[in-house]
Amino acid sequence: xxxxxxxxxxxxxxxxxxxxxxxxxxxxxxxxxxxxxxxxxxxxxxxxxxxxxxxxxxxxxxxxxxxxxxxxxxxxxxxxxxxxxxxxxxxxxxxxxxxxxxxxxxxxxxxxxxxxxxxxxxxxxxxxxxxxxxxxxxxxxxxxxxxxxxxxxxxxxxxxxxxxxxxxxxxxxxxxxxxxxxxxxxxxxxxxxxxxxxxxxxxxxxxxxxxxxxxxxxxxxxxxxxxxxxxxxxxxxxxxxxxxxxxxxxxxx
Numbered sequence: 001x002x003x004x005x006x007x008x009x010x011x012x013x014x015x016x017x018x019x020x021x022x023x024x025x026x027x028x029x030x031x032x033x034x035x036x037x038x039x040x041x042x043x044x045x046x047x048x049x050x051x052x053x054x055x056x057x058x059x060x061x062x063x064x065x066x067x068x069x070x071x072x073x074x075x076x077x078x079x080x081x082x083x084x085x086x087x088x089x090x091x092x093x094x095x096x097x098x099x100x101x102x103x104x105x106x107x108x109x110x111x112x113x114x115x116x117x118x119x120x121x122x123x124x125x126x127x128x129x130x131x132x133x134x135x136x137x138x139x140x141x142x143x144x145x146x147x148x149x150x151x152x153x154x155x156x157x158x159x160x161x162x163x164x165x166x167x168x169x170x171x172x173x174x175x176x177x178x179x180x181x182x183x184x185x186x187x188x189x190x191x192x193x194x195x196x197x198x199x200x201x202x203x204x205x206x207x208x209x210x211x212x213x214x215x216x217x218x219x220x221x222x223x224x225x226x227x228x229x230x231x232x233x234x235x236x237x238x239x240x241x242x243x244x245x246x247x248x249x250x251x252x253x
Contacts, residue, residue, distance in 0.1 A: 044252045045202060046190050050183025052175040053243030058163035061143055061237065064106055065150050066132030066157035070113070074127040078110050081129035084154035091153045092135060096146060102136035132157060144233040163237045171242045176206070183248040191252055199251030207245040 067084040071077035092098045108131045115125045137146060140163070147158055165171075184198075191198040 047249045048183050048186040050179040050246045052178025055239040060166045061137050062162045063135040064160040065155050068130045074110050077127040077129035085131045088153050104134045106132040106134040140237045143235040175244045179246040187250045197253040199253045202249045205247040
């Protein structure tokens with residue numbers, strides 16, 4: 001959380017009580033003075049929350065591509081699965097020129113499959129092996145072709161395609177400016193309704209610390225082949241939303 005503060009000048013008025021000609025104003029200590037200052041400040045501020053957001057085109061996609069294999073034994077399942085994932089890995093690196101640093105194992109397991117009957121109870125019936133790869137890919141115009149090629153090479157689990165931007169900081173200034181403008185609009189309306197004038201900004205707090213990226217679920221649109229000839233899978237990246245929220249305190253005049 002980031003907070004920017006501007007020093008606030010306050011005029012403190014301490015009342016002096018005269019009893020029998022004796023001034024008791026000296027009895028007003030630091031605690032009472034601080035309380036009076038805080039009360040005075042609270043009467044002359046307005047606190048609002050401003051939000052800003054922009055829609056931008058994504059520049060990177062994160063794909064989850066995997067293989068699942070079933071066999072009678074764990075060794076057979078793992079061996080067959082390893083051969084398929086190795087083929088896909090080679091395809092990604094050699095044919096699609098994806099750097100090794102952009103390919104990472106996401107999930108790997110070999111587990112038994114169980115069946116149950118009243119007569120025999122629970123028994124193991126074969127094993128399932130699964131291996132997934134998390135792939136970072138930047139040519140968004142060819143994602144559908146890449147997924148088709150991976151499927152042809154043996155991938156039977158394509159679990160996720162997520163669009164994002166690799167450098168969200170480049171949009172910080174824009175969303176912050178929009179959030180501040182939104183906050184000022186709200187504060188000005190409140191000040192006008194209260195018969196006051198809006199003064200300087202006293203503090204600003206950015207929720208979450210940084211501008212956040214929100215991925216619109218409807219931005220990802222995938223559809224199967226339209227006919228038996230096998231049209232390429234269509235993947236539309238759409239847009240992503242970058243937004244931030246600011247809590248702003250203004251002086252009221």
